[in-house]
Amino acid sequence: MDKQILILRGDGIGPEIMDQAIRVLHTIGETFGHSFHLTDGLIGGAAIDEAGTPLPEETIEKAKSSDAVLLGAVGGPKWDQNPSNLRPERGLLGIRKALDLYANLRPVKGFKTLTDASPLKREVIEGSDLLIVRELTGGLYFGRPSERRDNGNVVVDTLHYTKNEMTRIIKKAFESAELRSKKLTSVDKANVLESSKMWREIVETESKNYPDVTVEHVLVDACAMKLITSPKDFDTIVTENMFGDILSDEASVLTGSLGMLPSASLAENGVGLYEPAHGSAPDIAGQNIANPIAMILSAAMMLRHSFNLDAEATAIERAVEQAVNNGYHTKDLQVEGGTCLSTTDMTDQIIKQITKE
Ligand SMILES: NC(=O)c1ccc[n+]([C@@H]2O[C@H](COP(=O)([O-])OP(=O)(O)OC[C@H]3O[C@@H](n4cnc5c(N)ncnc54)[C@H](O)[C@@H]3O)[C@@H](O)[C@H]2O)c1
DSSP: OEEEEEEEEESTTHHHHHHHHHHHHHHHHHHHTOEEEEEEEOOHHHHHHHHSSSSOHHHHHHHHTSSEEEEEEOOOGGGTTSOGGGOHHHHHHHHHHHTTOOEEEEEEEOOGGGGGGSSSOHHHHTTOEEEEEEEOSSGGGGSSOOEEETTTTEEEOOOOOOHHHHHHHHHHHHHHHHHTTSEEEEEEOTTTOHHHHHHHHHHHHHHTTOTTSEEEEEEHHHHHHHHHHOGGGOSEEEEOHHHHHHHHHHHGGGGTOGGGOEEEEEOSSSOEEEEESSOOOGGGTTSSOSOOHHHHHHHHHHHHHTTOOHHHHHHHHHHHHHHHHTTEEOTTSOOSSSEEOOHHHHHHHHHHHHHHO
8 A cells, every 4th residue: 555644743752753653654564565655744833943834835735635644743932932823833723724624533541551650540540441532623722813802801712613513523423432332421511601502412413323322411520520530431522622622631641641642633534634642742852752652653543544554553552552561661651660761762662563463
């Protein structure tokens, strides 16, 4: 199989973890007989520095003519004081909108040997395995431009959703739940927000089309609490943009580190974008200590969701699990014993497992 992949390294640890995902992809290509053609593009702070904008038009064009996009992370203190149109995060929001990446899938699965890396009790998290389906192109982050009024004394952010935007993500979540344990938790704030009331109505209507999926509604504040007190109660969670953003970072605690969580952002019939759930971690950039696993697992999600290469994706996931179960980990994971490795050495262990299979 021949595939074109746009590589957006971004900022902070983005370039160094991306290099590791590329090494893994080359190994998969050699092992399974595929050719992955990689093209580089600019996004985020790196794009601001080189092209004067966080998302050059050229990057959007390259993305649209690729089969998939792999993204490291964007942002950092260097650009924190920039005006909002020159913030790295604008690049990220912009590419999600330009490619209409409405569905963000974030699997959260703990590894046995990392159970004690979480600050939560072993008996609470052991065996937790869930999928967060987050709406990605609507809601508060994409409302009318935020504004300050009345001499800066009043601020307005707008939460905007269309029925279609809600319906397509809710359908995606039902489809995802059907492939898992057929339990869907819809998270909203229907006791306060009109948007959440409409969300709940759509979930109820759509549930009739998926009779084998059990649905429950949970308010976002209760969900935040239950996610860390009884995570095993959840399987597939669906929610709107901002709630999903917050809950998925919270869920990373179950795995021991943000550095373990991959994500896929999917369009209806277009290019998918794959990136770790974490940010650019400027505090550890350039030290070869970042955890490459979230980035590598994002590449695995790309193989599965964009290229239909399920065996290849599984080979990566198994290799990661095996390397971790062999006691190898990076510095972010606070585990007793085992061997703490650099970014590149951790990847070596994962590659070793792929070539062994
Ligand atoms: N998708 C994205 O590109 C994205 C997402 C979130 C934040 N950001 C941006 O990233 C920058 C830093 O934000 P932040 O510090 O709030 O979040 P962050 O996710 O970058 O870092 C939070 C903490 O987790 C650690 N961490 C994150 N990924 C890690 C990894 N792979 N290995 C080891 N440790 C890891 C960091 O060292 C830090 O201590 C900001 O500019 C923010 O806007 C970007």
